[in-house]
Amino acid sequence: MATITLAIATIYRPTATLSTPTQVKQTLRNTKYYSIMRLLEETLMVIETDRLTKHYGPVVAVDSLSLQVPKGGVFGLLGPNGSGKTTTMGMLLGLVKPTSGSIRLFGQDIHGTHLSALRRIGATVESPAFYPHLSGRANLRYFQGIGKSDGPEELDHLLDLVGLSQRADSKYRTYSTGMKQRLGIAYTLLGNPELVLLDEPTNGLDPAGIAEVRDLTRRLCADGRTVLLSSHLLHEVEQVCDSVAILSRGQLIAQGKVHELLRRQGFVRLRTTDDTKAQRILASLDCVSSMREEDGYLMIETPPDRSGELSKALGQQEVFVTEMVPVHLSLERFFLEITGEQHTSTSKKAIR
C-alpha cells in the first residue's frame, strides 16, 4: 500500500480544478501515467460502477448505482427482494444491458472488452442451472470446455472441494437442492477466476451446508481472490463479509466496511430521572438522528463514540442518567433500520 501511495503522490499534482476522484482519474488518463493509473485501478478495485441504471419500461430496477468493490476479501451485496441485486449482477456479467451508466471490471471499462473480463470471473446468478440429463461431472466438463480448459484434474479438485466426488457421475436431475448449490459453487470456480460472484449461495442448504459454504467462501478469498456475495441471510453475511453495499429499490443506500457501518450506526438505551424532558433536550442535539420509547427505555440513535455528549447535555439541564447501555447493532438490525427508514422516507442517511 505504501508503494501505491507513493506512486499516486508522484504522479498526481493536485490542482484547484480537480475536486472529485473521477476528475482526478480522468486527468491522469490523459497523461503519460495512464498505464500506471490503470495498474493502480486494477490493483485497488475489481468492480466499479458509475451511475449504473436499468429501466424495465417504467420500472427503475437499478437507479444510478455507483458501486466500488475492492480487490480481495468478501463483499456483500444486500437488499430486500426486488432491490436490484440480481439485475446489478446481470449487468456486471453482460447478461443485462444497462440503460445508462458505466461498468469497470479489473480497472477497465467493459464496453467492448466484456468477454476478456468475463474469463476472469466465475459467477452463479440466482439459482444454479445445469443440464438435468448430464452428470455433475459432465456438466462441469461442458462448462469447462466452452470456457478456458484446464483439464480433468481441475474437475476432480473442484468436485472434491465442494464434497461432490461421490455423486459426481450421477445425473444432475437426481441431486438434492444442497448438491445443486454445491455444483453451482464448483462451476463458479472453474478456470480459477480472480473474481467470484455468488448469488444467494446458501439457498436451500441446511445449517451444516450453510456453515460449509461460509467456510468455503472464506477459503476462496484467502489467496487474493475477490468474492461478491449476494444474500438475504444477514447473519451469515456479517460473519463472512469484509465490506457490504446495501440496495433498496434499486438505489445504493449504504456502502463500506461492515465494522465501520455498524460503528457509525448505533443506538443507546437510556433511562433518566425525567424521560420527557430528556427527549426534549436530546432532540436538539446534532448527534441524535432519531429516538423512540421501547420497553420503558429511550432508544437514542447516535454514533456510539458520541454517547458522552448525551449525558453531558442532559446533566447541564439537570436531567440525570440512571442507566445508559450502548446497543451494538447486528448487520441484520442495521439493515432493517436503514431500509425501514428508506421505506418510510422520514430521513435519508448518507452513511458513506
Add this chain to the structure above:
Amino acid sequence: MMSNVAKLAQWEWFKLQRRWMPWILLGILLLFSQLVVWGRFFSYNNLQDHLQDSGIVVPLFGTGDPGPQGRLQVISIASCNVLETDPSAILPVGTPSKVVADLLTRCQQLQAQLQRQYEGFTLPGSLPSAFEIARAIGLILFAILTASAIGSDYGLGTLRPILTRGVGRLPYLAGKFHMLIGAAAGALIVVGIATAVSSLIATGITETPAGGAAAATTWADAGIAIGKTWISLIPYIALTATVTIWMRSAAAGMGIGLGYYFAEGLLTALLSTLFDWFRTIDDYLLIRNIDAFADGSLSFGSGSINSAIGVGQAAIILALYTVALAGIAIRLFRQRDVTGASGG
C-alpha cells in the same frame, strides 16, 4: 472466431449426444427412409411374382384359334424374349402381327416397370428416393431438434451460465447453428449408409429383372441428392431457430416450426383459390422453394409443386431466407437481456 465456433459446436454435440431425443429422431428418419427402399423391394417382388404366376393376358380375337382359355392367351413375362424372336413358339399360328406387336409393347412396358422398381431399391438408384423421404421427414424432425437444442437453454436457464463463461453471444449462436447443420449432414450420411446396406441386402436376395437394371440414376445423381437434401434443411433450421429465440421457448419453436410446414401448403391452396394475386406470392414461400430446390413433391398439402420455380431461383430464395432469418435471430439474441429459466 472460427476455431471458437467449431469448439462450441463440438461441445454442443457433447450435450446433445447424451440425450435420447436426437437418437429417437434419427431412428424415425432411418425408419422412413428404409421403408421406401424395402417398400420398393416388396413391390418389385410382388409384381414379378404376379407376372410369373398369372402372366400377361393376351386377347386373341380374330385369330381363328381361341386358345386353351377360350379367346384369351396368358403368357409368362419370361416368354417376352422368346416372343421377340419366335412368336409362333408361344402364340397360336396365324396370330395377327398387330396382336404380336401390341404384345411386344406390353412386354417392354412391364420390363421397364420392373427395371424401375428394381432400381428403386438397388444402388445407386435407392439413394435419391431415400433422401427425398429424408428431406420431407427431416424438415419436421430437425424443427423439433432445433427448437429443443436452442430452447432448452431458455427453459433450463442454462443460457446464463454459458454466457457468463465469456463465450460471447454470436459465437454461441453460431456454434448452435454449426452443430445443427453438422448433425443434419451426419444424419443424412447415416441414412445413406443404411440405405446402401439395405440395398445390398435387397439386391442379394432378389433376381435381376429381364433386361437388367435400369441405369437412369448415376452415383453423381445420388451425390447431388444428398447435397440438395442437406441444403434444403438449412433454411428450415434457421426458421425454427429464429422462432425459438424470438419466443424464448422450445415449445413455441417446435409448434411454429411444425405448424408452418403443414400450414403453408394448406393456406397456399386456400388463398390461391380466393385471390389470384396470391399465386405470385406462392412462388416465394419457404416450403414451396425447398421442394422446388430438391425437385420433390412430398410436402403436405403442396399443390402445384415445381410448376414455375427453377432450381436456381429456388436456391437464391432459400439463401435469402437463411440469411434473413439468421440475421433476425442474431439481432434478437444479441440485443435482449438474458433472464432466468423460463421453464419451456
